Amino acid sequence: MALTSLAIIAVAYWLGLRERSKIDAEKLAAYKLEIASGEAVPTVQVTWRLWFNAALTLLLMVLLIAEVADLLVLFMVAFVIALLVNIRAIGDQQDLIKRQAANAVPVMILVLAAGVFTGIMTDAGMIQAMADAALAVVPEGWGNLVPLFTAILALPLGFFMSNDAYWFGVVPVLAESASHYGIDATEIARAGAIGQILHSMGPTSAPLWVLLGLVKADLGDFQKTALRWGVPVSLAYIVFAVLTGAISIA
Structure with a gap:
């Protein structure tokens, strides 16, 4: 994970340099001056x-971990309290x-649809059939490669499927x-987690839809750019996992 994080930072740094080269030098100097003066970041008053x-x-996180009540109930109560206090x-x-x-x-709507999708595929036995069919490709004498095969399979499955499914x-x-x-x-489980990079770019990622809505971006345009870097980094993740022994091939 540390090596993959370094790879992600390296890609982000390179993309940042590439985008910076497209900005006019005078505007860039003005942005730097604005940041240095503190005007770019609005001051926040520390009040009660x-x-x-x-x-x-913090209390909400503790109650969630302790499973004091259902997640929905805890979030709704916390939301009401925060709304009344702030x-x-x-009218506001x-x-x-x-x-x-x-x-x-x-x-x-996405979460509800993902729940329906998960329920249908699980109860109908389609998920197990898919996994069995995928494992059937692995030759009998290559059983030691199941973790590696799982890591590779995690990329497309993580992208298209919800985390629950x-x-x-x-x-x-x-x-x-x-x-x-x-x-x-x-x-x-470690091999399966490798697919989470592409899952964050997939259509079943709820936070992604929130982000796209906030920045007024299209999912297709985002994926054209993101997958270009997400796939190589995910493959590097697999290589790092094998080299460090996180997943075995022997």
């Missing part, structure tokens, strides 16, 4: 509300909800098949 919001967020006027509260609804509604439907089947070759399930 800031500390209250931080404490509320925005007193009802309604305006805030209206502004954020445009980003929230598509994500809700992938982690609860596909990975357990792969882990069960790998156990017949004496391969620990933890190793299959």
Whole structure:
């Protein structure tokens, strides 16, 4: 993961240099001066509300980990408390909800659709059939390569499938098949996690839809650029995992 992070930083640095070369030198100098003067970053007043919001967020995380109540209930209660504390006027509260609804509604629809998709594929047995068919490609004498095959398979599956369908439907089947070759399930989980880079660029990634909505970008245009770098970095991730022994091939 550390080596892959360095590879991602290297790609980001190179892309930054490439984009910087397209900016007019005078404008770039003006931006640097604005950043150095502190005018580019608005000052934030530290009030009791800031500390209250931080404490509320921390408490919410603790309650989520402790599983005190359902995730939906905890988030709704925390949202209401934060809304009442930070925005007193009802009209302002309604305006805030209206502004954020445009980003929230598509994500809700996506999550519901992903749940339906996961349920159909899991209960119909299609996910297990897909995993079995994929493993059938591996020759009998190549059982030691199941972790590597899982890592390679994780790239397209992670991109097209929701995390629920992938982690609860596909990975357990792969882990069960790998156990017949004496391969620990933890190793299959590490191999499966490699697909998360491409998952963040896929159509079933809810945060991606929020981001695209905020920056007014098209999914297709984003993927044309992102996949050009995401695929090589993911392949490098596989190479690093093999070289460090995170996944075995022997």
